[in-house]
Amino acid sequence: MSFLVLDHLQKSFGTTKVVHDFNLSVDKGEFVSFLGPSGCGKTTVLRMVAGFETPSEGQIVIDGQDVTRLRPNQRQIGMVFQSYALFPNLTVAENVGFGLKVAGVPRAERGPRVAEMLDLIGLPDLGGRYPWQLSGGQQQRVALARALAPRPRVLLLDEPLSALDAKIRVSLRNQIREIQQQLGITTIFVTHDQEEALSISDRIVVMHKGIADQTGTPSDIYNSPATHFVAGFVGTLNRFEAEVVDAASGHVRVAGAGILLERPLPPGKVVLAARPESLQIAPEGIPAEITGVEFLGSVQRLRARVDGAEVVLDRFNAPGEELPRPGARVHLAAARASWLVLPE
Numbered sequence: 001m002s003f004l005v006l007d008h009l010q011k012s013f014g015t016t017k018v019v020h021d022f023n024l025s026v027d028k029g030e031f032v033s034f035l036g037p038s039g040c041g042k043t044t045v046l047r048m049v050a051g052f053e054t055p056s057e058g059q060i061v062i063d064g065q066d067v068t069r070l071r072p073n074q075r076q077i078g079m080v081f082q083s084y085a086l087f088p089n090l091t092v093a094e095n096v097g098f099g100l101k102v103a104g105v106p107r108a109e110r111g112p113r114v115a116e117m118l119d120l121i122g123l124p125d126l127g128g129r130y131p132w133q134l135s136g137g138q139q140q141r142v143a144l145a146r147a148l149a150p151r152p153r154v155l156l157l158d159e160p161l162s163a164l165d166a167k168i169r170v171s172l173r174n175q176i177r178e179i180q181q182q183l184g185i186t187t188i189f190v191t192h193d194q195e196e197a198l199s200i201s202d203r204i205v206v207m208h209k210g211i212a213d214q215t216g217t218p219s220d221i222y223n224s225p226a227t228h229f230v231a232g233f234v235g236t237l238n239r240f241e242a243e244v245v246d247a248a249s250g251h252v253r254v255a256g257a258g259i260l261l262e263r264p265l266p267p268g269k270v271v272l273a274a275r276p277e278s279l280q281i282a283p284e285g286i287p288a289e290i291t292g293v294e295f296l297g298s299v300q301r302l303r304a305r306v307d308g309a310e311v312v313l314d315r316f317n318a319p320g321e322e323l324p325r326p327g328a329r330v331h332l333a334a335a336r337a338s339w340l341v342l343p344e
């Protein structure tokens with residue numbers, strides 16, 4: 001049985017339903033991200049798991065125990081917020097030990113536990129400082145230590161990296177993942193940043209308007225998006241209107257060019273899609289006109305027009321390589337397996 005189960009969760013505020021029938025089973029030790037645009041309901045689901053919001057319908061089960069009606073402090077959950085939310089008048093060590101004190105852990109046990117947590121986050125010598133004497137990244141590590149100190153059953157992270165600058169964000173997300181794996185703690189991480197979710201999760205739930213559009217591994221979500229929303233929200237996608245010539249063999253026509261997908265398709269029209277790194281300039285294929293070239297460092301992004309629509313192609317930077325210039329007429333192709341077929 002799964003360690004954390006969210007079963008048919010719903011939440012309304014007044015007459016507005018913001019979470020519709022949300023279902024998820026998380027294994028012990030799994031790291032699951034909720035990814036979606038602002039307002040899609042990810043924080044509301046997280047707050048229901050924490051016990052800060054009561055579901056309008058549905059059930060939350062942790063390790064076989066129904067916690068739906070329990071208060072937050074009865075759930076054995078650790079939570080980290082975007083704003084760190086450290087107690088400003090307490091030292092780092094007192095902040096980290098706070099949950100232990102509240103839980104009535106004797107002082108003699110608290111000290112070693114706090115030291116262990118400070119070691120875990122890589123700040124063993126900063127226990128005597130106050131939050132204002134720390135950088136943002138250090139404060140968030142302390143918040144993580146504080147959440148983990150009472151050995152929670154589940155760790156909940158609500159956009160914990162959003163307030164930090166780009167470099168710190170990347171190093172801290174790697175550190176969070178390492179600590180999570182080291183402890184084997186079941187974790188839910190809320191973010192609106194797709195790169196963050198793709199880089200650290202075992203699975204991602206892509207949320208849209210209060211429902212889970214797709215739940216899958218990062219590579220499932222990126223390579224096989226189940227809906228137009230997921231396809232558009234995660235990564236960049238080029239879409240082509242395609243006419244199905246032969247449904248059984250998957251023979252389609254795009255801008256006059258034939259493509260054989262070798263998979264069954266519905267008859268009529270479909271939308272064919274390819275990631276920028278899958279599209280290539282080829283001797284034959286979809287006719288296109290290059291409209292621009294951007295140098296982005298490790299990749300070069302070519303823009304091209306196909307039938308009036310703009311598409312983009314990414315190529316790894318290869319010094320000395322001649323790239324087509326704006327105005328050049330080319331053909332575009334992609335490996336058969338890399339074409340996505342989206343519902344119309």
Ligand code: ATP
Binds near residue numbers: 013018036039042043
């Ligand atoms: P963000 O990234 O902006 O926090 P989110 O995906 O986490 O977005 P939620 O914070 O869960 O979204 O909010 C979902 C919807 O519920 C929003 O439309 C929000 O305005 C609404 N909402 C959240 N909390 C309340 C509340 N206490 N009362 C009324 N409406 C609320």
